[in-house]
Amino acid sequence: MARTQGSxxxxxxxxxxxxxxxxxxxxxxxxxxxxxxxxxxxxxxxALYLYTPDKQTLLFELMRDHLEDLLAAWDPPEGGALRRxxxxxxxxxxxxxxxxxxxxxxxxxxxxxSPENFATIEGLRRDYENRLEAILNEGVATGRFDVPDTKLAxxxxxxxxxxxxxxxxxxxxxxxxxxxxxxxxxxRKAVLAA
Amino acid sequence: MARTQGSxxxxxxxxxxxxxxxxxxxxxxxxxxxxxxxxxxxxxxxALYLYTPDKQTLLFELMRDHLEDLLAAWDPPEGGALRRxxxxxxxxxxxxxxxxxxxxxxxxxxxxxSPENFATIEGLRRDYENRLEAILNEGVATGRFDVPDTKLAxxxxxxxxxxxxxxxxxxxxxxxxxxxxxxxxxxRKAVLAA
DNA sequence: CCTTGAATTGAACGTGTGTTCAGATAATCT
DNA sequence: AGATTATCTGAACACACGTTCAATTCAAGG
Numbered sequence: 001m002a003r004t005q006g007s008x009x010x011x012x013x014x015x016x017x018x019x020x021x022x023x024x025x026x027x028x029x030x031x032x033x034x035x036x037x038x039x040x041x042x043x044x045x046x047a048l049y050l051y052t053p054d055k056q057t058l059l060f061e062l063m064r065d066h067l068e069d070l071l072a073a074w075d076p077p078e079g080g081a082l083r084r085x086x087x088x089x090x091x092x093x094x095x096x097x098x099x100x101x102x103x104x105x106x107x108x109x110x111x112x113x114s115p116e117n118f119a120t121i122e123g124l125r126r127d128y129e130n131r132l133e134a135i136l137n138e139g140v141a142t143g144r145f146d147v148p149d150t151k152l153a154x155x156x157x158x159x160x161x162x163x164x165x166x167x168x169x170x171x172x173x174x175x176x177x178x179x180x181x182x183x184x185x186x187x188r189k190a191v192l193a194a
Numbered sequence: 195m196a197r198t199q200g201s202x203x204x205x206x207x208x209x210x211x212x213x214x215x216x217x218x219x220x221x222x223x224x225x226x227x228x229x230x231x232x233x234x235x236x237x238x239x240x241a242l243y244l245y246t247p248d249k250q251t252l253l254f255e256l257m258r259d260h261l262e263d264l265l266a267a268w269d270p271p272e273g274g275a276l277r278r279x280x281x282x283x284x285x286x287x288x289x290x291x292x293x294x295x296x297x298x299x300x301x302x303x304x305x306x307x308s309p310e311n312f313a314t315i316e317g318l319r320r321d322y323e324n325r326l327e328a329i330l331n332e333g334v335a336t337g338r339f340d341v342p343d344t345k346l347a348x349x350x351x352x353x354x355x356x357x358x359x360x361x362x363x364x365x366x367x368x369x370x371x372x373x374x375x376x377x378x379x380x381x382r383k384a385v386l387a388a
Numbered sequence: 389c390c391t392t393g394a395a396t397t398g399a400a401c402g403t404g405t406g407t408t409c410a411g412a413t414a415a416t417c418t
Numbered sequence: 419a420g421a422t423t424a425t426c427t428g429a430a431c432a433c434a435c436g437t438t439c440a441a442t443t444c445a446a447g448g
Binding site for chain 3: 206237238240241244
């Protein structure tokens, strides 16, 4: 037998990516087999190879698409460095809270990429970090910010903000708005000149 | 043949843990086989089972020992909340920079633990977080700190500090002392009342 | 020097891995 | 209705996995 009722490439392709994303995030890339992904999709393992050349490419494309979406999704507002920084902080938190699985694998599975794939992902991540660093540099140049080392501050702020996905739970004590406000409060105080 | 020259249980045990730590950190727990660890130690795979009941326990004990050492290593100084916080920040950074592999697996391989092992590790981690939260609470109580939510601030600060291991490279632009100073500067400004 | 016991080998067990592919099926097009 | 094509199955490939264990070797104690 082959091709059970009602199955089309248009729906199976996304289902493969969804299942892979969920399973990779939950158990880790190396711990998930192609047969597990196939079972989740409702298909035999061989059929997956109509939608990806191999397992690693499945992971790579999830990470690449995530980072490209992240880069495309941010529209820096007009205004000074402080206003742009606030927008960056709030947007980073909101965007990451909406995609915990993608964030997780994009930060955790780097070592399972081939060297070329790793370089691509690393480049995209650096593009994102450079945006924050540019804001900090601008604020320092205008004297509004007191940041002795903008490279370190960039890494520190991104680590702090991204960490929100490890503890935030929907319906918990704090709303998303609360979280955005509280993080922005800390970042603002940390970079602002006295 | 068995038992090649000059090998003793006293040296093989630690070598197994060292090799496992290095390989787990580099490639991930699930991606490392017992045979790879054995090859690194210079022994056959079966011999590893004289030193660990199974692969998962090897991981668990690395994580547990790391967290217990971390908890035991910190000796909070006399003084107010600000002084204790500074000591915590500097100690956290120094301790983590000395053990990048342990930090890495303790944060990355949680999902490869059995439920009971996970609960143990989670408890140890919470003990550590509670120390920071207690400092923040004390500072808020005395009016020295302006921290609207000490639980969130705890997570934010720990994420920020632990992130140092992802980018710091020995012999780079910044020394360890520089890094300690710069992080402490950000944390201090973020929590201090105006 | 001989015995004892810890340390290790090497083979084996059953199961699972990523990937390929000829053949089968169902939807689409003429 | 018949031919075509995209979609999927199921079996197979060669290899690797974690773990066990009888047999073997070496170091130490009497």
